[in-house]
Amino acid sequence: MSSDKQERSLTLKQRFDRWMIKHGRVLVIGIPYFWLFLFFLVPFLIVLKISFSMAEYAQPPYTPLFSWIEEGITITVNFGNYLFLLSDSLYATAYLNSIRIAAISTIITLLIGYPMAYGIARAQGSMRSVLLMMVILPFWTSFLIRVYAWIGILDREGLINAFLLWTGIISEPLIMRQTEFAVYVGIVYTYLPFMILPLYSTLEKMDVSLVEAALDLGCKPWQAFAKVTLPLSMPGILAGSLLVFIPAVGEFVIPELLGGPNTLMIGRTLWNEFFANRDWPIASAVAIAMLIFLVVPIMWFQHIQTKQEEGQQ
Amino acid sequence: MSNKRSTFLISALVFGFAFLYVPILLVIIYSFNEGKLVTVWAGFSTKWYVSLFSNDGMIDAAWNSLRIGVMSATLALALGTPAGLVMSRFGRFKGRTLFSGMIAAPLVMPEVITGLSLLLLFVTLEQMIGWPAGRGLSTITIAHTTFCAAYVAVVVQSRLSGMDTSVEEAAMDLGAKPAKIFFVITLPMILPALLAGWLLSFTLSLDDLVIASFVAGPGSTTLPMKVFSSVRLGVSPEINALATLIILTVSVMIIIASLMILRSERMRSRAAAGTEPQP
Numbered sequence: 001m002s003s004d005k006q007e008r009s010l011t012l013k014q015r016f017d018r019w020m021i022k023h024g025r026v027l028v029i030g031i032p033y034f035w036l037f038l039f040f041l042v043p044f045l046i047v048l049k050i051s052f053s054m055a056e057y058a059q060p061p062y063t064p065l066f067s068w069i070e071e072g073i074t075i076t077v078n079f080g081n082y083l084f085l086l087s088d089s090l091y092a093t094a095y096l097n098s099i100r101i102a103a104i105s106t107i108i109t110l111l112i113g114y115p116m117a118y119g120i121a122r123a124q125g126s127m128r129s130v131l132l133m134m135v136i137l138p139f140w141t142s143f144l145i146r147v148y149a150w151i152g153i154l155d156r157e158g159l160i161n162a163f164l165l166w167t168g169i170i171s172e173p174l175i176m177r178q179t180e181f182a183v184y185v186g187i188v189y190t191y192l193p194f195m196i197l198p199l200y201s202t203l204e205k206m207d208v209s210l211v212e213a214a215l216d217l218g219c220k221p222w223q224a225f226a227k228v229t230l231p232l233s234m235p236g237i238l239a240g241s242l243l244v245f246i247p248a249v250g251e252f253v254i255p256e257l258l259g260g261p262n263t264l265m266i267g268r269t270l271w272n273e274f275f276a277n278r279d280w281p282i283a284s285a286v287a288i289a290m291l292i293f294l295v296v297p298i299m300w301f302q303h304i305q306t307k308q309e310e311g312q313q
Numbered sequence: 314m315s316n317k318r319s320t321f322l323i324s325a326l327v328f329g330f331a332f333l334y335v336p337i338l339l340v341i342i343y344s345f346n347e348g349k350l351v352t353v354w355a356g357f358s359t360k361w362y363v364s365l366f367s368n369d370g371m372i373d374a375a376w377n378s379l380r381i382g383v384m385s386a387t388l389a390l391a392l393g394t395p396a397g398l399v400m401s402r403f404g405r406f407k408g409r410t411l412f413s414g415m416i417a418a419p420l421v422m423p424e425v426i427t428g429l430s431l432l433l434l435f436v437t438l439e440q441m442i443g444w445p446a447g448r449g450l451s452t453i454t455i456a457h458t459t460f461c462a463a464y465v466a467v468v469v470q471s472r473l474s475g476m477d478t479s480v481e482e483a484a485m486d487l488g489a490k491p492a493k494i495f496f497v498i499t500l501p502m503i504l505p506a507l508l509a510g511w512l513l514s515f516t517l518s519l520d521d522l523v524i525a526s527f528v529a530g531p532g533s534t535t536l537p538m539k540v541f542s543s544v545r546l547g548v549s550p551e552i553n554a555l556a557t558l559i560i561l562t563v564s565v566m567i568i569i570a571s572l573m574i575l576r577s578e579r580m581r582s583r584a585a586a587g588t589e590p591q592p
Binding site for chain 1: 318321322323325326328329330332333334336337339340343350392393395396398399403406408411412414415416417418419421422423424425426429430431433434437455456458459462463466490491492516519520522523526527537540541544545547548552555556559560563564566567568571575
């Protein structure tokens with residue numbers, strides 16, 4: 001029919017449209033794919049490579065893995081960094097400490113956050129939006145500033161000590177900053193909104209009549225809570241706990257500013273290897289170890305969880 | 314019985330919000346303290362604000378942070394929106410598993426690892442192809458764009474998955490091209506999600522200390538780096554003043570934004586009820 005004529009009289013714009021229909025899909029996938037590949041995946045391969053090299057006084061400060069010698073390419077793989085991580089108990093301690101501190105902080109956050117989320121979910125209309133906004137607001141203000149706020153409170157010359165000394169309850173200032181206690185306070189304080197929001201969204205969706213039915217059938221309030229509310233809010237508890245645990249476990253700023261020199265956490269150890277010791281290969285090896293023993297299990301757990309949720313629906 | 318419960322809930326809320334807000338309020342109050350010590354109130358003064366604004370290093374760092382924030386939020390939106398679209402609308406394709414992994418991973422990756430790996434990439438690239446020559450604002454922008462794009466992708470994806478596709482399908486049946494469908498139908502519908510994604514990226518970029526410290530070069534100090542180096546030495550009234558300004562700006566913006574959302578929701582529910590006010 002007239003398709004021949006159309007073919008010849010294509011304008012530039014039409015040609016472009018045709019090309020877009022044919023290749024647009026590839027383009028839309030390709031651009032973000034390429035960016036993430038280059039700036040997210042490739043860097044890990046480089047970290048892996050450098051974790052097998054040796055530290056050297058040079059620029060950059062590590063030995064090359066591949067070197068050209070007359071007969072061709074030689075690869076010098078050095079497992080020394082990993083052996084060092086295993087032999088020095090500092091790294092294992094830092095790793096276990098991070099998990100312990102993050103887990104305890106997550107539990108404290110849950111204990112504070114759950115009643116708050118419950119209270120917000122049961123509040124009346126406009127009051128509820130105001131309370132919710134008050135939870136979100138600190139999240140948008142600077143993280144560093146919120147950690148900083150506690151320095152002035154917990155410090156040896158800080159507000160709590162000044163107040164207690166003034167009232168005469170204590171005669172010597174308490175050591176609160178530069179302890180593990182201060183790290184717990186810092187983590188709970190900065191990540192509390194992350195716990196409240198997912199808890200709120202599950203509690204808000206929950207059918208209150210189920211609890212009323214349990215009460216009508218003779219459950220005591222705590223029984224109704226333990227048998228109805230708590231199981232139904234499990235997805236929120238899990239989501240909130242992950243949102244707190246994941247950033248807490250690799251935390252650097254909080255142990256650095258509020259913790260003492262003995263508060264070892266793995267993120268801080270990596271930072272010090274890199275910035276203080278300038279040992280790039282060891283820092284890379286720590287990063288790879290964190291990836292294997294921390295990030296991969298977390299992602300695997302999340303994967304299983306999404307599968308389960310999809311299976312339930 | 315329920316009275317006892319509500320007393321408990323109210324006290325939990327009061328305690329919780331006091332915990333969230335008292336430290337911030339103390340920072341604000343002490344930013345107006347004449348003296349340098351936190352514990353002693355030496356009278357009202359705005360001198361720390363004056364000294365903050367005459368601190369050139371601080372102003373430069375703030376300016377750097379704002380530029381990096383705007384650039385990386387915009388780039389993250391440009392990369393994250395197609396990524397979210399691909400995840401929710403494109404079905405299966407080769408390499409989808411890797412793609413979804415690369416979007417999910419930055420969200421759980423400890424910052425120290427992201428920072429270290431990007432720095433090593435930049436160093437290697439510089440050795441191999443001479444780019445980027447040295448590190449500075451551009452490398453920080455690239456680093457921030459990468460992790461912010463993942464956040465934008467997740468926000469866009471969740472908005473698209475919860476959205477009714479019937480309008481898009483109708484347009485497709487009527488012969489609209491995919492690009493046109495996206496720009497005329499999908500984009501306006503996900504606009505609030507895009508705005509949220511941009512703001513989230515901007516805030517994350519403005520707030521990032523760890524990644525920026527790894528990939529920054531000499532002379533490209535951002536505001537968090539500046540704050541961190543001065544806070545390490547203890548409390549400083551100038552930082553209190555800076556914190557107060559940040560908190561006030563953010564609060565005003567959040568309140569305006571939530572009022573706008575509230576109004577548009579009210580309009581929508583009114584329109585849904587069929588009582589739309591006549592113009």
